[in-house]
Amino acid sequence: MTDDVLGGGGADEPGDAPLRVSTLELFFDLVFVFAITQLTGILSHNARTPSRTTERLLMLAGMAGFLIMGLAIPEAFGRDGVALGVGYLIVVVVHGWLYLRVNKNIARLAPFNLVAALLVITAGIVKGDSAYWLWAAALVVQVLSPFVLPVRGRFAIQPAHFTERHGALVIIVLGESVVDIGIGAEGHPVTVSLALSAVLGLALTAALWWAYFGAEDDERAERAMVAADPAARPALALAAYFYAYIPMLLGIVALASGVKQAIVNTGSTLPTGPCVAMGGGVALFLAGSAAFRHALRIGPGRYRLTAAVVALAASWVGVTLSVAAEMALLTLIVAAALAVEQRAVVAMDSVDA
DSSP states (O other): OHHHHTSOOOOOOTTOOOOOOOHHHHHHHHHHHTTTTHHHHHHTOSSSOOOSHHHHHHHHHHHHHHHHHHHHGGGTTTTTHHHHHHHHHHHHHHHHHHHHTTOTTHHHHHHHHHHHHHHHHHHHHHOHHHHHHHHHHHHHHHHHHHHHSOOTTTSOOOHHHHHHHHHHHHHHHHHHHHHHHHHHHTTSOOOHHHHHHHHHHHHHHHHHHIIIIITTHHHHHHHHHHHSOGGGHHHHHHIIIIITHHHHHHHHHHHHHHHHHHTTOTTSOOOHHHHHHHHHHHHHHHHHHHHHHHHHTOSOOHHHHHHHHHHHHTHHHHHHTOHHHHHHHHHHHHHHHHHHHHHHHHHHHHHHO
């Protein structure tokens, strides 16, 4: 839902200087507790805190919709396609209803989301090849809606809250990749090989954390949003936190799916699927982060784009050599790209000075 990207503006109190938990501390905590309970906190922040009974019930209904979607995802293209669409429809209706209380402009965007939800439900009914076309149509509706109805000046974006909320989303998804390490290792004895593969998986996830938080892209993004014309912020939010963010999040998810299968097979090769999931996941994340930087003009992206191509090619290492070698190589690729990038930034800053 593209309007979800525009629904994260919470007011910042003037003169307040709150002490924020560092992203590294959050990442460390996620390794311990997997951060599933953080989801409630993220969902509870909308444009205005839902304090009335009706609003709270609506928020719970929206969470129920997300739960139904989560349950239906494994069989989304089969028996549970309708359930996924219904869950999505619940989320769309609840989100539109809640947001309508603070900004009437949501009524202009809500029909696009409703159409997308109905297309997904229809796909669940018809199944077969036609379902894929309907899914594609739902995606097109979402992606193209901002071009049909420009959002400039229609929504108020509070940069600090907005960027922090979306940064927390990345932390949660990264935490899920740590969960998948545990799921992949479940039921197997903790041998040296298993411990090594778990450490490699964690190192790769940490490299992606470093590419976003360690490189301070979250902080730079906030400064860029603050400096932008308030009327231009909604378009910036869509470019950075929808079109660029979706590949980043999907990249982490793809990586996690590959790591889950690789965790007990580090000394051997795997079929093309999980190996490409790891290499392609890293490539998607790096390409998305390059697009994110470009959208907000917060740093060079060419090094990350180059690394994305190399990461995708590195998938064949897992197919032909071993998945442990692929995970180690992918970590090295990300680290090298960040090192070269940082050196280039420092050189540019020294020239400007």
